Structures are given as structure tokens and as C-alpha cells.
Amino acid sequence: MNSRDAAGSGTPQSSWAPQSTAPTLRHWLERLSATGRVATIDQPVSLEHELAAVAKRLDGEQATIFLKPGGHAIPVVSGFMSKRAWIAEAMGVPEAALLERFRDAAGHPVAWHELPREEAACQQVVRTQGIDLHALLPIPTHSEHDNGPYITAGLVIARNPRTGIQNVSINRIQVHAPDRMAILMLPRHLLAFYQAAEAAGDALDVAIAIGVDPLTMLASQAITPIDDDELEIAGALHGAPLPVVKCVTNDVRVPAFSEIVIEGRILPKVREPEGPFGEFPKYYSAREAREVIEVTAVTHREQPIYHTIIPAEMEHLLLGAIPREATLLAHLQRGHPGVKDVELSVGGVCRYHLWVQFDKKREGEAKNVILCAFGAHYDIKQVVVVDTDVDVHDPAEIEWAIATRFQADRDLVIVAGAQGSPLDPSTTVGQPEDAAPHMQGVSAKMGLDATRPIVYPAHVFTRVRIPGQDTVDLDRLVATSNAAFDAYLHSGQLRDAV
């Protein structure tokens, strides 16, 4: 049985009536706590490395809540969406329906609902003067060589200067002064908004929402056109308009139930050094000049909770993986309807290695699927295509398919000299001879067709199975105690002793 099917009930279609078990972070944490999935750390821990070390040790097993982080009164939470099954649970669908549900929500956005300020939890406490982020918020320093504290779980929300339509992304933010931060904006929507503002000599107003529910976090990672508002995708995932409120010092709308909101402006023509910072491929990115946010306000709930994401751990990797998988699956299925499912493997940092489950009808098709995947996203570096009897979510099954259905001289596809991930250190990134920007990130692509031939002699590819292995009634057959066996052993011991 596919392990994903076991996680929920019903077919993907029947459980699609959008419903969320996690309308706010607090609802979700309560649910995790009631089911033994929260580790409460009530001892003081240092914000420098110690907090991240504990959260990393428990990542993927339990969310962590630190009640006394670095002498602050505000608790820190981490790792509350570090398992696929938990994310599916938050969405209210079986794990097997996760990608389809996400794709459906991205295609059917729900407009948000604006609340008056007095109803918005995130503005219960408002501070616009004398802001010192280090004193106000428990912001951890994560990895060994990081350049100090970083906000890693902030939804950066901005308005398109031309249309006013909002955008949401997560960006790493270095807090290097009481009210100034440096931000990494790769060339996507936020950077496009900023460049438009900067060209007109203006700052770009932003808000950074920290401590939001898992579905709004996930929606922030949707791969969509520039004028799709990710908060509307969050509404679709929740099955209800997302409540928002206007910021105190600008016109950006933020989720009204956010625990904490930092308001500010990305300054035109200002750059300050940022990094190094330990990134998702589990290597550091270099110190470089980056854009700067000047903080204009900090608002929060009474007794807020601060969220930090441990870089390169499961919460970080899955947040990127699920929307990417949904997009890749749709892309592959457009040309190849036989594609059934995909997974971006954890070992490939949920970005570089794609596993594809495919119902092959004609020889050669798996190689077309491989080439299609290379074209879908420059990050994809290795593709493995397997048959429909192979569980694409089980690394041992993938390796078994490669071990027994793949021959390197026939089934390997290599494309030399393509573009790869700029964060993959094995590309030409940073090599002295290739230091010019247009020479960076050159990478080979590798595809493995691990499907069996369509026609094969009887028994050659017949998978060993034991009749009844999935259906035997263990409850009836297995005794509740080992007393009978112990008695049998004991009589044997007496004989041995003679």
C-alpha cells in the first residue's frame, strides 16, 4: 500500500471540500500539542546556536517551543510543518492528494477580507518609536558561520507599485542594526517591485509577517504569475477569505492573525553587507552587498509567538518542495499524461533531484519525460523515472528500481553545460576562470530511465511477493503476551543446564 494513502481517508476528490484544520498558528500548535507533537523547552536556551541546535535535533519528529529564549519573554516556535503528513493534515486532505489540492487552490484564489484595526490580533500592541529589534524580538543566530541573527520565517509582503496587487515571499533577513535589516531578493516578484520603485527614486513599502498558519506559509511559496496574490491562494487553501488588516505605517495588508508584524521600507540606492548565511543546499552563501529595510513599526499580539525556520531542515525544504512538485507535476502531465506522481527527494535538498512515477506505454517515452523535466526548472539536476509499481515516495524503492531496471549505457541521459542552481557549489559558481556573471552556474543534467521494458519474458520482471502479505489478520493471529513462548524457552533452559 502506498504509505501516503494510509495517512488520510477517502479519495482525493471526495475529501476536496476545502477545509482547514489550521486557521491560525495557535490552532495548529494546539492540535500538534494535543497529539504529542510539540516538545516544550522550559529551560533557558541561548539564541546563539543553542536554540537552533535543539530544534534541528527534533526536526521532523516534534515541533519545538522555547519558553525562555535568550532571556526574552516571547516564546520561539520551530518545525511545526516539518512532515508531509502534517501539511496534508493541515490542508484536510490525504497525503496522496496534497499536490492536486495545492494546484487547485493556486488556480482558484479567494479574495481576502479586510478587518478594522481593532479586530486585528496582530495590532494589539503597536510600536513606532525607539525600535530596537534585538531587544524586542528573540531572533536566533542559526548556523556556525552565519553573520549574526536572521529572520528566517518572515512572509515579506509588498504591493506592486504599478497595480497595487500584493505579493508574498519568504526572504532571509539579516538584523544587523536596531532598526535596519538586509534582505536577499533573488530575481523574482519582490525584486521586480523593488526595482520599479527604485527606478522612480522611491522606497518599496513592505511588511514582514512572522507567526502565521502553515497554509499561509505554504501559499507564500506558490509559483505563479507576478500579479497573483499569494494571500488569495492562502484563502483558497483555507476555504475561506483570509482576514487581513492594513499596516499602521503603510498600505500593505497583512494576515490579521499574524503573531508579529515588522513594517518598513526597502530603501532606494542603499546596499549594506549581508552574509555569510547557511542556505538550503547545506552550504554557506557569501557575504555580499544587499538591499536594506528601514523599520517603521513593530506590531504584535499580546503575548506573541515568534517563528524561526532552521535553514536546510525539513520545514524549510518542504515549504519549497510542495509548491514546486505541484508545478512540476502539472508541467510534465501537460505533455505526458502517463506521469502519475513526482517527488523532489530530501537528499537532493528538495530542489535538485526529481523522482517521477510514469505509466510508460511506448519505448523511449521515459527519456522524453526526463528532457521535459530538465526544461521545467533550472534547479532540476537529476531525474529518475520509475514504473507505476514503484513507490515514488520511498528512497529504497527508487534505488531498487535503478539497481534492477537501469543500464547506464542504454538508459542514461546526460546534457552537458546547461544552467543549474546558483547555490549548487559543484557548478561553475565562484570558479576563478568562470568568474564573469554570465559564466556562473553552468551544470550538467543527468536522467535515469529506470523503467522496465514494455515487453519482457515472463518472470524476468515479476516482483517477488508473498500471497497474503498485505491482508493477513495480525490482530487475530498475534498473541497479546509472550507468556506461552517464555514458558517454552524456560523448559528448554532446564534441559540445557543438565
Ligand SMILES: Cc1cc2nc3c(=O)[nH]c(=O)nc-3n(C[C@H](O)[C@H](O)[C@H](O)COP(=O)(O)O)c2cc1C
Ligand atoms: C525558508 C525559506 C527561505 C527563503 N529565502 C529566500 C531568500 O532569502 N531570497 C529569495 O529570493 N527567496 C527565498 N526563498 C524562496 C522564495 O520565498 C520563493 O521562491 C517565493 O515563492 C518567491 O515568491 P515570488 O514568486 O512571489 O517572488 C525562501 C523560501 C523559504 C521557504
Ligand SMILES: [Mn+2]
Ligand atoms: Mn508572487
